Amino acid sequence: MPKLSATDPFLHPGASVAGSRFGAYCEVGEGARVLNSDFLDYAYCERFADIANTRVGKFANIAAFARIGPTDHPYDHASLHHFLYRSSWYWEDVEDDAGFFARRAARRAVIGHDTWIGHGAIVKPEVTIGNGAIVASGAVVTKDVAPYMIVAGVPATPLRARYPDGIAERIEALGWWDWSHERLRAALGDFRALTAEAFLEKYE
Structure with a gap:
Protein backbone atom coordinates (compact mmCIF):
# COMPACT_ATOMS: atom_id res chain seq x y z
CA MET A 1 0.00 0.00 0.00
CA PRO A 2 1.58 3.36 -0.99
CA LYS A 3 2.21 5.79 1.86
CA LEU A 4 1.05 8.80 -0.12
CA SER A 5 -2.53 9.55 -1.12
CA ALA A 6 -4.23 11.18 -4.09
CA THR A 7 -6.66 12.89 -1.72
CA ASP A 8 -4.92 13.85 1.53
CA PRO A 9 -1.41 15.12 2.32
CA PHE A 10 0.78 12.87 4.45
CA LEU A 11 1.62 14.87 7.58
CA HIS A 12 4.49 13.56 9.67
CA PRO A 13 4.44 13.94 13.48
CA GLY A 14 4.63 17.53 14.68
CA ALA A 15 3.83 19.06 11.29
CA SER A 16 1.76 22.23 11.47
CA VAL A 17 -0.49 23.31 8.59
CA ALA A 18 -2.79 26.33 8.43
CA GLY A 19 -4.62 28.06 5.60
CA SER A 20 -3.01 25.81 2.98
CA ARG A 21 -4.11 23.53 0.15
CA PHE A 22 -2.55 20.36 -1.19
CA GLY A 23 -2.75 18.45 -4.44
CA ALA A 24 -2.31 14.71 -4.87
CA TYR A 25 0.57 12.74 -3.32
CA CYS A 26 1.94 15.59 -1.17
CA GLU A 27 3.98 15.20 2.02
CA VAL A 28 4.88 17.51 4.93
CA GLY A 29 7.88 16.43 7.00
CA GLU A 30 8.27 16.04 10.73
CA GLY A 31 8.06 19.35 12.57
CA ALA A 32 7.56 21.33 9.36
CA ARG A 33 5.29 24.36 9.25
CA VAL A 34 3.19 25.29 6.20
CA LEU A 35 1.17 28.52 6.35
CA ASN A 36 -1.04 30.16 3.71
CA SER A 37 0.54 28.09 0.92
CA ASP A 38 -0.43 25.83 -1.96
CA PHE A 39 1.36 22.56 -2.69
CA LEU A 40 0.63 21.24 -6.17
CA ASP A 41 0.68 17.51 -6.96
CA TYR A 42 3.64 15.44 -5.70
CA ALA A 43 5.31 18.37 -3.91
CA TYR A 44 6.87 17.70 -0.52
CA CYS A 45 8.97 19.28 2.19
CA GLU A 46 11.31 17.54 4.60
CA ARG A 47 11.83 17.88 8.36
CA PHE A 48 11.44 21.32 9.95
CA ALA A 49 10.96 23.18 6.69
CA ASP A 50 9.15 26.48 7.25
CA ILE A 51 7.01 27.60 4.31
CA ALA A 52 4.72 30.62 4.28
CA ASN A 53 2.77 32.48 1.59
CA THR A 54 4.13 30.26 -1.19
CA ARG A 55 2.96 28.44 -4.30
CA VAL A 56 4.92 25.18 -4.49
CA GLY A 57 4.96 23.58 -7.94
CA LYS A 58 4.45 19.96 -8.92
CA PHE A 59 7.24 17.55 -7.94
CA ALA A 60 9.04 20.24 -5.91
CA ASN A 61 11.64 18.83 -3.52
CA ILE A 62 12.18 20.96 -0.41
CA ALA A 63 14.91 19.75 1.92
CA ALA A 64 15.07 19.83 5.71
CA PHE A 65 15.26 23.19 7.49
CA ALA A 66 14.60 25.17 4.31
CA ARG A 67 12.72 28.43 4.82
CA ILE A 68 10.55 29.83 2.06
CA GLY A 69 8.71 33.14 2.22
CA PRO A 70 10.07 34.24 5.62
CA THR A 71 8.13 37.27 6.77
CA ASP A 72 9.67 40.69 7.35
CA HIS A 73 9.40 43.09 10.26
CA PRO A 74 8.28 46.71 9.64
CA TYR A 75 11.78 48.19 9.60
CA ASP A 76 10.65 51.64 8.40
CA HIS A 77 8.73 52.27 11.65
CA ALA A 78 10.03 53.49 14.99
CA SER A 79 10.19 49.86 16.19
CA LEU A 80 10.69 46.47 14.55
CA HIS A 81 8.88 44.55 17.28
CA HIS A 82 5.71 42.59 16.68
CA PHE A 83 3.82 44.48 19.39
CA LEU A 84 3.03 46.82 16.47
CA TYR A 85 0.93 44.22 14.67
CA ARG A 86 0.33 41.43 17.23
CA SER A 87 -0.97 44.05 19.62
CA SER A 88 -3.77 41.96 21.19
CA TRP A 89 -1.10 39.75 22.72
CA TYR A 90 -0.04 42.70 24.87
CA TRP A 91 -3.20 44.75 25.50
CA GLU A 92 -6.84 43.84 25.94
CA ASP A 93 -8.21 47.02 24.37
CA VAL A 94 -6.59 46.81 20.92
CA GLU A 95 -6.87 44.46 17.95
CA ASP A 96 -4.09 43.06 15.82
CA ASP A 97 -3.16 45.04 12.71
CA ALA A 98 -5.15 43.14 10.07
CA GLY A 99 -3.80 45.29 7.26
CA PHE A 100 -0.22 44.38 8.13
CA PHE A 101 -1.01 40.67 8.04
CA ALA A 102 -2.87 41.01 4.74
CA ARG A 103 0.10 42.78 3.15
CA ARG A 104 2.46 40.11 4.50
CA ALA A 105 0.32 37.26 3.14
CA ALA A 106 0.14 38.89 -0.30
CA ARG A 107 3.93 38.82 -0.75
CA ARG A 108 4.06 35.33 -2.21
CA ALA A 109 7.03 33.24 -3.26
CA VAL A 110 6.70 30.87 -6.22
CA ILE A 111 8.56 27.56 -6.47
CA GLY A 112 8.44 26.00 -9.93
CA HIS A 113 7.85 22.41 -10.99
CA ASP A 114 10.56 19.76 -10.39
CA THR A 115 12.74 22.09 -8.33
CA TRP A 116 15.15 21.24 -5.51
CA ILE A 117 15.51 23.61 -2.58
CA GLY A 118 18.56 22.46 -0.60
CA HIS A 119 19.06 21.94 3.13
CA GLY A 120 18.79 25.16 5.11
CA ALA A 121 18.24 27.35 2.05
CA ILE A 122 16.17 30.52 2.35
CA VAL A 123 13.93 31.88 -0.40
CA LYS A 124 12.71 35.40 0.29
CA PRO A 125 9.13 36.62 -0.30
CA GLU A 126 8.13 37.63 -3.85
CA VAL A 127 10.94 35.52 -5.36
CA THR A 128 10.23 33.04 -8.16
CA ILE A 129 12.29 29.87 -8.56
CA GLY A 130 11.90 28.71 -12.16
CA ASN A 131 10.97 25.18 -13.20
CA GLY A 132 13.77 22.65 -12.77
CA ALA A 133 16.06 25.01 -10.84
CA ILE A 134 18.28 23.91 -7.96
CA VAL A 135 19.02 26.05 -4.90
CA ALA A 136 22.14 24.84 -3.08
CA SER A 137 22.21 24.12 0.64
CA GLY A 138 22.51 27.24 2.76
CA ALA A 139 21.83 29.64 -0.11
CA VAL A 140 19.84 32.82 0.49
CA VAL A 141 17.77 33.63 -2.60
CA THR A 142 16.81 37.30 -2.89
CA LYS A 143 16.17 37.47 -6.66
CA ASP A 144 14.32 35.33 -9.19
CA VAL A 145 16.09 32.20 -10.40
CA ALA A 146 15.86 31.25 -14.08
CA PRO A 147 14.45 27.85 -15.01
CA TYR A 148 16.95 24.96 -14.84
CA MET A 149 19.63 27.15 -13.24
CA ILE A 150 21.74 26.02 -10.25
CA VAL A 151 22.35 28.80 -7.72
CA ALA A 152 24.40 28.95 -4.53
CA GLY A 153 25.76 31.41 -1.99
CA VAL A 154 24.71 34.39 0.10
CA PRO A 155 23.14 36.06 -1.72
CA ALA A 156 22.54 33.28 -4.22
CA THR A 157 24.16 33.66 -7.63
CA PRO A 158 24.04 31.39 -10.70
CA LEU A 159 26.64 28.61 -10.92
CA ARG A 160 25.62 26.92 -14.15
CA ALA A 161 22.67 25.62 -16.12
CA ARG A 162 21.39 22.20 -15.11
CA TYR A 163 21.42 20.85 -18.69
CA PRO A 164 23.30 21.53 -21.95
Missing part, protein backbone atom coordinates in the same frame (compact mmCIF):
# COMPACT_ATOMS: atom_id res chain seq x y z
CA ASP A 165 21.75 24.02 -24.36
CA GLY A 166 18.34 23.05 -25.69
CA ILE A 167 17.51 20.29 -23.19
CA ALA A 168 15.62 22.48 -20.72
CA GLU A 169 13.42 23.93 -23.45
CA ARG A 170 12.57 20.44 -24.67
CA ILE A 171 11.67 19.28 -21.15
CA GLU A 172 9.45 22.35 -20.74
CA ALA A 173 7.71 21.47 -23.99
CA LEU A 174 7.29 17.84 -22.92
CA GLY A 175 5.80 18.93 -19.56
CA TRP A 176 5.99 15.46 -18.04
CA TRP A 177 4.81 16.86 -14.65
CA ASP A 178 1.32 17.07 -16.15
CA TRP A 179 1.22 13.37 -16.99
CA SER A 180 -1.32 11.14 -15.25
CA HIS A 181 -0.30 9.01 -12.28
CA GLU A 182 -0.67 5.95 -14.50
CA ARG A 183 1.54 7.36 -17.24
CA LEU A 184 4.21 8.27 -14.70
CA ARG A 185 4.14 4.68 -13.43
CA ALA A 186 4.45 3.33 -16.96
CA ALA A 187 7.51 5.53 -17.58
CA LEU A 188 9.11 4.94 -14.16
CA GLY A 189 11.78 2.60 -15.51
CA ASP A 190 12.85 5.20 -18.06
CA PHE A 191 12.85 8.01 -15.47
CA ARG A 192 15.23 5.84 -13.44
CA ALA A 193 17.49 4.62 -16.23
CA LEU A 194 17.68 7.24 -18.98
CA THR A 195 19.53 10.52 -19.15
CA ALA A 196 17.37 13.56 -19.75
CA GLU A 197 18.33 13.64 -23.42
CA ALA A 198 17.59 9.95 -23.94
CA PHE A 199 14.27 10.34 -22.11
CA LEU A 200 13.33 13.20 -24.45
CA GLU A 201 14.27 11.19 -27.52
CA LYS A 202 11.91 8.45 -26.41
CA TYR A 203 8.94 10.55 -25.28
CA GLU A 204 8.88 13.66 -27.45
